[in-house]
Structure formats: C-alpha cells, structure tokens
Amino acid sequence: xxxKKKRTPHxxxxxxxxxxxxxxxxxxxxxxxxxxxxxxxNPSTDAASLYLLGSGDVQLYEVKAFNEDFHSWFIGQTVQRxxxxxxxxxxxxxxxxxxxxIKAGKExxxxxxxxxxxxxxxxxxxxxxxxIRSQASLHHVAEEKEMGSVKFQRYSQxxxxxxxxxxxxxxxxxxxxxxxxxxxxxxxxxxxxxxxESETQEEDYLRYAHGLISEYISEDLSKALLKHLQxxxxxxxxxxxxxxxxxxLTDKPLEAGEDYTKFNSSDFSRKPPKKMSAxxxxxxxxxxxxxxxxxxxxxxxxxxxxx
Amino acid sequence: xDLGEFEADNSVSCRLASxxxxxxxxxxxxxxxxxxxxxxxxxxxxxxxxxCPVAKKExxxxxxxxxxxxxxxxxxxxxxxxxxxxxxxVGWALQILSPNTISTSMLQRSKYNLNALSHDAAIxxxxxxxxxxxxxxxxxVDTVGPAEKYQEKLSQRFPGVEVTVRPKADSxxxxxxxxxxxxxxxxxHSVKDWNFPEALGExxxxxxSGYPNDPKTKAWLLKELDPVFGYPQFVxxxxxxxxxxxxxxAVTVHWDDDEEDGEKAAARQNNTSxxxxxxxGSKTSAQQSNTHQTHRFFTERRLQSLAxx
Numbered sequence: 202x203x204x205k206k207k208r209t210p211h212x213x214x215x216x217x218x219x220x221x222x223x224x225x226x227x228x229x230x231x232x233x234x235x236x237x238x239x240x241x242x243n244p245s246t247d248a249a250s251l252y253l254l255g256s257g258d259v260q261l262y263e264v265k266a267f268n269e270d271f272h273s274w275f276i277g278q279t280v281q282r283x284x285x286x287x288x289x290x291x292x293x294x295x296x297x298x299x300x301x302x303i304k305a306g307k308e309x310x311x312x313x314x315x316x317x318x319x320x321x322x323x324x325x326x327x328x329x330x331x332x333i334r335s336q337a338s339l340h341h342v343a344e345e346k347e348m349g350s351v352k353f354q355r356y357s358q359x360x361x362x363x364x365x366x367x368x369x370x371x372x373x374x375x376x377x378x379x380x381x382x383x384x385x386x387x388x389x390x391x392x393x394x395x396x397x398e399s400e401t402q403e404e405d406y407l408r409y410a411h412g413l414i415s416e417y418i419s420e421d422l423s424k425a426l427l428k429h430l431q432x433x434x435x436x437x438x439x440x441x442x443x444x445x446x447x448x449x450l451t452d453k454p455l456e457a458g459e460d461y462t463k464f465n466s467s468d469f470s471r472k473p474p475k476k477m478s479a480x481x482x483x484x485x486x487x488x489x490x491x492x493x494x495x496x497x498x499x500x501x502x503x504x505x506x507x508x
Numbered sequence: 509x510d511l512g513e514f515e516a517d518n519s520v521s522c523r524l525a526s527x528x529x530x531x532x533x534x535x536x537x538x539x540x541x542x543x544x545x546x547x548x549x550x551x552x553x554x555x556x557x558x559x560c561p562v563a564k565k566e567x568x569x570x571x572x573x574x575x576x577x578x579x580x581x582x583x584x585x586x587x588x589x590x591x592x593x594x595x596x597x598v599g600w601a602l603q604i605l606s607p608n609t610i611s612t613s614m615l616q617r618s619k620y621n622l623n624a625l626s627h628d629a630a631i632x633x634x635x636x637x638x639x640x641x642x643x644x645x646x647x648x649v650d651t652v653g654p655a656e657k658y659q660e661k662l663s664q665r666f667p668g669v670e671v672t673v674r675p676k677a678d679s680x681x682x683x684x685x686x687x688x689x690x691x692x693x694x695x696x697h698s699v700k701d702w703n704f705p706e707a708l709g710e711x712x713x714x715x716x717s718g719y720p721n722d723p724k725t726k727a728w729l730l731k732e733l734d735p736v737f738g739y740p741q742f743v744x745x746x747x748x749x750x751x752x753x754x755x756x757x758a759v760t761v762h763w764d765d766d767e768e769d770g771e772k773a774a775a776r777q778n779n780t781s782x783x784x785x786x787x788x789g790s791k792t793s794a795q796q797s798n799t800h801q802t803h804r805f806f807t808e809r810r811l812q813s814l815a816x817x
Contacts, residue, residue, distance in 0.1 A: 409805070
C-alpha cells in the first residue's frame with residue numbers, strides 16, 4: 202500500500218547541530234563580543250553566504266551544512282526535523298576582501314583599505330578588517346604604500362596569482378595527506394590499488410585543488426589561475442552533441458546508405474527475433490576475439506589446409 | 509507453558525521445545541505443523557510442530573485433541589497439559605515470531621512477505637526436528653497460500669519425507685491439531701502478559717483479541733498512538749490497519765525508499781526531463797554556464813553554503 206505523503210513546509214528552527222572549531226566558541230575576552238553569524242557576499246557566487254566572526258571579530262569562519270534528504274535528529278528527548286549538520290571552519294578573510302580590492306583596483310589608485318570596503322547590501326563587511334590576518338596579509342594581493350601612519354593599497358593581479366598558486370600547492374599537499382580521490386571516476390576509499398600512479402596524478406591533484414579554491418574566488422580569477430597554474434582547459438564532454446542527422450547537400454548523386462531490396466525477395470520471411478535463455482545471453486557476452494567460428498570446423502579439410 | 513525465554517527479549521524470534529522422546533529417535537514418526545496469530549495486528553505469530561511415532565497416532569485421538577479454534581481457552585490449556593504430560597511419545601517445538609520481527613521483515617528494503625516468513629518458520633522447525641534425531645517419515649501441514657506449491661516446496665526441501673499440505677489440516681489430522689494447540693496456547697500466554705520493553709509507564713492492557721476488526725483493539729490502537737514513534741513493538745507496523753492510522757494521525761516520516769512520482773521525485777533523483785532533450789542546444793548550454801557549479805569535493809560530501817540559518 203502506498204499513499205502519497207505530503208511534505209509539510211519547513212518551520213524555522215531555533216536550534217542547530219554544529220561542529221565548530223574550539224576557537225570559534227571560545228569565551229571572548231570582552232563582554233560584548235560573542236561569536237556572531239553574519240551574512241557576507243560570497244566571492245564565488247556573488248550572493249549572500251553565512252559566515253561567523255569569533256573571539257571579538259578577530260577570527261573568520263565559514264559555515265557549511267551537511268544536508269542530505271531523509272535525515273532528522275534525535276536530540277535529548279526531542280526530535281529535530283532538520284537533519285543538517287553545520288560545520289564552522291576557519292577561513293582566510295582575504296578571500297572575502299579580494300572582490301572589493303579588485304573592484305577598487307580598476308580605478309588604478311592607491312587607497313586605504315577601509316575606504317574600499319563598502320557594500321550597501323552587506324554593510325557588515327567592514328567588520329572583516331578587524332580580523333587578525335586581514336591587515337597583515339593584504340600585501341599578498343596588493344601593492345602597498347605607506348604615507349605617515351596610513352597605509353594605501355592597490356590590487357595587484359600578479360601578487361594575487363602567486364598567492365593563489367601557493368594556496369593551490371598547499372591544498373595539493375593536504376589532498377595527498379588526506380587521501381582524497383582526485384582522479385576522474387569514483388573510487389572507493391577502501392579500494393587499494395596495487396600500482397601507484399604517481400605522475401599522472403600530479404596534474405589531477407593540482408586541478409582538483411584549483412577547483413576547490415575556485416569555490417572561494419570569482420570566475421574570472423578562477424580562469425586566470427588556471428592559466429597561471431599552466432593547466433589546459435578541459436572541454437566538458439557534456440556539451441558534445443551527437444552529429445546532426447541532416448545530410449549535407451552535395452552535387453554527387455545520392456546513394457542509399459542501406460540495402461532494403463532483400464526484404465522484397467519472395468523467399469524472405471520475417472523471423473521474429475529469437476529469445477535467448479539466460480545461459481545463451483551470458484555466452485553471447487563472451488569475448489570471442491581470436492576464436493574460430495563453429496562452422497570452420499565443418500568446412501572441407503582440403504580447403505582448410507590450402508589456407 | 510514457560511515462555512520465560514521469549515519474555516526475556518520479546519523483540520526477536522525465539523524457539524521453545526520440549527525434550528525429544530526417545531521413541532521418536534528410533535521409530536518412524538509423523539509431524540504436524542500449524543500456526544496461531546497470523547491475522548492479528550497485535551502480538552507474535554507462533555509456529556508449532558508436534559511429533560510422535562506413527563504407531564502412536566491413535567493414542568493422540570484418545571487425548572481428544574481437536575482443532576484449537578473449536579475449543580475454549582480452558583480446554584486448550586487442559587489439552588496442552590495432557591500433551592506435555594505424554595512426553596514419553598509426544599514432542600513439540602515452537603517458533604515465536606515477535607511482532608517486531610514481522611514488522612521489520614515485511615517493511616525492510618527488500619520486502620520479505622508474511623507467506624515467506626511463515627514458510628521459513630515451518631521449514632526451520634522441521635529441520636530442527638530432523639537435527640534433533642527425530643525419525644521423520646510423514647509431515648502434515650495446514651496450508652499457507654496455494655497448497656500444491658507449498659507441498660512441492662516442502663517436498664523438495666525434505667526429500668525422503670512424505671509431505672501432505674491440506675487446507676483445514678488442523679481438523680483432519682490429530683497431529684496437526686496437537687501442533688495447533690501448542691501454538692495457540694503459546695500465543696495466548698504471550699499476548700496476555702505482554703511485557704512492554706518500552707518505558708511507557710502503565711499501559712492499558714485491555715486490547716481485546718488483537719484482531720484488526722475487534723472494536724477493543726481498534727480503540728486501543730487509537731489511544732496508544734504516539735505521534736513520533738507510532739506504537740510499542742507489540743504492534744505489527746506492517747499491517748494496513750497500523751499504516752492507515754499512522755498516515756492519518758502520526759507525524760509524516762519520509763524514507764529514502766518511499767515510492768514517489770512526479771517532477772519532484774525526478775528532481776530528487778537528478779533525472780532530466782525528457783522534454784529537455786528537444787530544446788535547442790544553445791539554450792541549455794547557456795543555462796548551464798549561468799548557474800554556478802559547486803565543486804565535487806562539496807557535492808560528494810553533501811556540503812552546501814548557507815544563506816541563512
């Protein structure tokens with residue numbers, strides 16, 4: 202018996218199951234600086250994404266959710282319909298600063314970074330500047346000038362590429378260490394290969410790392426990085442369409458592609474395709490290359506010897 | 509009848525058996541199989557076998573065993589006591605299939621239906637008798653499903669034993685009647701003092717016969733429904749009575765092997781609509797480039813960015 206089950210709309214939760222770095226939930230030194238969730242512009246999608254600022258806006262964390270259909274939680278004596286598991290993991294704030302620097306860099310001027318960090322949609326973005334790593338790491342992606350006590354920055358594509366390349370190389374190291382399958386096709390983690398394919402995998406690792414980093418940068422930067430890493434662009438096999446069925450016009454006389462005349466002869470009778478038993482089917486699948494056909498054994502001997 | 513072994517853990521299947529009479533190991537024996545509690549929505553289903561030497565068949569008649577359905581509960585108790593006392597030549601064994609076993613078998617991913625469950629319980633008991641050294645020559649069974657097919661299945665499974673499958677075998681062959689009494693008594697006992705393993709506090713024990721059409725059973729099912737968990741393990745979840753009640757009164761629960769159809773299900777399974785293949789090529793590729801493709805590191809791990817909590 203199957204009845205159609207209706208999905209009731211999701212009600213808002215006030216509770217989540219979270220795996221967070223210890224530092225993210227540390228009790229802050231100042232009283233008014235509890236860790237807070239903020240919405241910021243995602244550099245890859247340009248849409249809003251959720252982040253967390255911890256320890257009095259000094260550390261930035263990104264929020265990701267493990268979300269699969271048909272999951273719920275039992276928490277203590279209650280049931281939670283939302284079966285998501287949130288991960289709060291440390292993140293380099295430079296990724297989020299980068300789009301603003303690039304935008305300002307188009308003007309070609311050196312500017313103080315707090316002038317650059319302006320966003321009507323996400324006014325909270327200025328809070329990123331208080332992160333420990335923000336100010337200290339700007340030189341990775343920008344040229345700097347100091348006038349008195351004020352620092353001025355200008356976006357530098359070359360520096361950014363070098364910085365991202367280092368990120369990619371570090372990611373490759375981690376990927377290798379954590380045994381992540383980076384090649385094409387699915388591999389089971391329990392499957393142990395006899396031969397280690399080392400050379401071919403180097404490019405796979407780098408490409409995989411590039412893909413991961415591309416989740417944190419704009420599409421333009423991602424393409425530039427691909428070039429910088431000297432990885433050839435892959436053409437997606439999905440977009441390859443089967444050849445058009447339409448025939449091209451030629452001056453040559455057309456010839457029939459297939460011969461249907463045999464169907465017209467009088468002795469031709471349509472035989473229904475024979476049904477094969479399961480055993481016959483498995484036999485039909487056997488690789489027959491290099492095997493003599495059965496009839497070869499019944500042909501006249503002399504003839505066979507001549508060959 | 510001592511059901512202690514089953515009551516210790518009534519969530520699983522349990523086998524109870526009498527001692528094997530010595531004559532049964534030397535003389536040719538006949539064996540009857542019957543079941544009790546096939547239809548109820550509450551409590552276990554019990555399979556019973558009874559066996560005795562072929563020569564002693566007539567002695568069973570003297571005990572006046574008859575189809576358990578024609579007897580009152582007191583008469584059945586009395587007859588079971590007599591059977592148990594006749595341990596010099598009568599042996600019995602029971603397979604108690606807990607309601608939880610029935611629920612989980614019938615509702616698991618690869619469905620295991622009640623007939624298959626019944627057949628396997630019967631086969632298991634016959635094998636038990638053979639393994640215990642009973643010299644089986646004849647087996648009589650009350651049928652489950654088409655009699656001929658069942659007979660063929662049992663004959664193949666036990667070559668050298670003459671198998672007779674008949675509807676109403678419990679009124680035709682005294683040895684089947686005896687088996688039916690054993691099964692019925694065990695079923696009655698287990699239902700009467702069902703030991704609820706769930707921490708439910710005081711459970712109303714007035715659940716009637718346990719058959720779906722019993723008004724008492726119906727009322728009890730309505731009363732005991734928990735919106736999240738449904739019922740205690742005493743209830744067979746695979747019964748349509750239970751499922752109808754759960755569908756209408758309890759919180760909806762979705763499983764990944766629920767049969768869904770329509771566009772939503774297709775989207776869930778990542779199927780492409782047939783129509784999409786007929787669209788102009790340029791349009792689909794444009795759509796693809798617009799949407800941001802999350803890297804497989806995240807998609808393989810079902811990780812998503814969040815816009816809000």
